[in-house]
Amino acid sequence: FAGAGRDAVGRIFSIKLDGANPSKATSEISPILFDSGNFGMFDESGVNPGTVLLLNEVELLYYFGYQRTLNLPYTAFIGLAHRKNNKFERISTVPLIDRTHDEPTLRSSPCVLKIKNEWYMWYVSAIQWNTREVGIHQNKMYPFYGIKVAKSHDGLTWNLETTWCLKPNSQMDEFGLARPWIFSRNGVLQMIFSVRSDRKPYYLCRAISEDGLMWERIEDDALPKASGYGWDSEAVCYASIASTQSNTYMFY
Numbered sequence: 001f002a003g004a005g006r007d008a009v010g011r012i013f014s015i016k017l018d019g020a021n022p023s024k025a026t027s028e029i030s031p032i033l034f035d036s037g038n039f040g041m042f043d044e045s046g047v048n049p050g051t052v053l054l055l056n057e058v059e060l061l062y063y064f065g066y067q068r069t070l071n072l073p074y075t076a077f078i079g080l081a082h083r084k085n086n087k088f089e090r091i092s093t094v095p096l097i098d099r100t101h102d103e104p105t106l107r108s109s110p111c112v113l114k115i116k117n118e119w120y121m122w123y124v125s126a127i128q129w130n131t132r133e134v135g136i137h138q139n140k141m142y143p144f145y146g147i148k149v150a151k152s153h154d155g156l157t158w159n160l161e162t163t164w165c166l167k168p169n170s171q172m173d174e175f176g177l178a179r180p181w182i183f184s185r186n187g188v189l190q191m192i193f194s195v196r197s198d199r200k201p202y203y204l205c206r207a208i209s210e211d212g213l214m215w216e217r218i219e220d221d222a223l224p225k226a227s228g229y230g231w232d233s234e235a236v237c238y239a240s241i242a243s244t245q246s247n248t249y250m251f252y
């Protein structure tokens with residue numbers, strides 16, 4: 001997970017949880033596992049974890065890093081690191097998934113899965129930035145962003161010809177879809193993602209797919225919603241799914 005200190009720079013840490021009762025920690029929070037990049041790098045303002053996977057017995061961290069700019073709140077791109085001893089180290093100081101003509105400012109929040117002999121990366125892509133003119137985010141600048149997918153034969157080199165999976169529903173005043181988390185259930189791919197609109201802060205939605213490319217949004221009353229009071233009373237977002245031998249849990 002990522003945390004930020006007084007300098008508002010994101011860094012990655014870990015903590016061990018009881019598999020039978022994940023609300024119970026079995027360790028202290030680790031020292032920094034992965035720090036922000038050097039000055040001038042794409043991840044100098046902070047890093048957030050995406051997916052951790054094993055490739056040839058090497059633990060890989062697909063992450064995204066962000067950089068504050070003069071005219072935009074930030075830009076964000078996807079990087080790759082590998083575990084060495086008790087920390088993760090960058091494989092490269094430049095993004096694994098860098099900017100393109102169609103995606104010049106934001107490609108972030110990667111969720112990576114290997115399905116048969118192909119690797120899939122679902123990620124957040126921004127089309128453009130605008131200052132919201134109405135609603136609860138009025139006069140604040142946000143990107144218009146949705147979820148795309150990239151494919152790879154080895155998990156390291158990715159095809160830049162990516163495909164849109166889901167875009168915001170403008171008829172519902174949506175302008176952002178964030179943090180896709182994909183898993184398989186009964187042979188069908190499931191995606192949990194976050195939605196932001198002019199009407200309300202982030203809330204969770206679900207979509208299903210047969211091939212990982214074409215997705216259908218569906219209603220799911222089982223997803224957690226904002227509570228009546230407390231730390232999650234305004235928004236619920238950025239979900240991830242973890243399974244143990246006996247249960248499946250959602251962290252958000």
